[in-house]
Amino acid sequence: MNTFEDRERAAEAKFAHDAEQQFQQRAHKISQIATWAAQLRKLSYDETKAYTVELRKLSLQAPTQDAFVSKLCSDLEGLVGKSEILERMQPLLGAHAAK
Numbered sequence: 274m275n276t277f278e279d280r281e282r283a284a285e286a287k288f289a290h291d292a293e294q295q296f297q298q299r300a301h302k303i304s305q306i307a308t309w310a311a312q313l314r315k316l317s318y319d320e321t322k323a324y325t326v327e328l329r330k331l332s333l334q335a336p337t338q339d340a341f342v343s344k345l346c347s348d349l350e351g352l353v354g355k356s357e358i359l360e361r362m363q364p365l366l367g368a369h370a371a372k
Contacts, residue, residue, distance in 0.1 A: 306345070
C-alpha cells in the first residue's frame with residue numbers, strides 16, 4: 274500500500290465518521306424538539322418515546338423540513354403558533370429550520 278492509498282482511505286474514513294456524527298447530532302436535536310412538543314401536549318413517557326420515533330422518521334423521510342414543521346404545527350395547534358415552533362427549532366437545527 275502506498276501513501277496515496279493510505280491518505281485516500283483516511284479521508285474516506287473521516288468522511289464516514291463525520292457523516293455519522295452529523296446524523297447522531299441531528300437525531301438528538303429532533304429528540305429535543307419532540308420532547309418539548311410532547312411536554313406541551315402532556316404526553317405520557319411511553320407516548321413521548323413513540324412520538325419521538327415518529328418525528329425522527331418523518332425528519333429522515335422528508336427532503337425538507339416542511340413536512341416536519343407541518344406535523345408540529347398540526348400537533349401543537351392551539352398550544353403554540355408556527356412562529357414559536359420555528360423559533361424553537363432555529364437554535365437546534367440552524368438553517369434547516371427555515372426550510
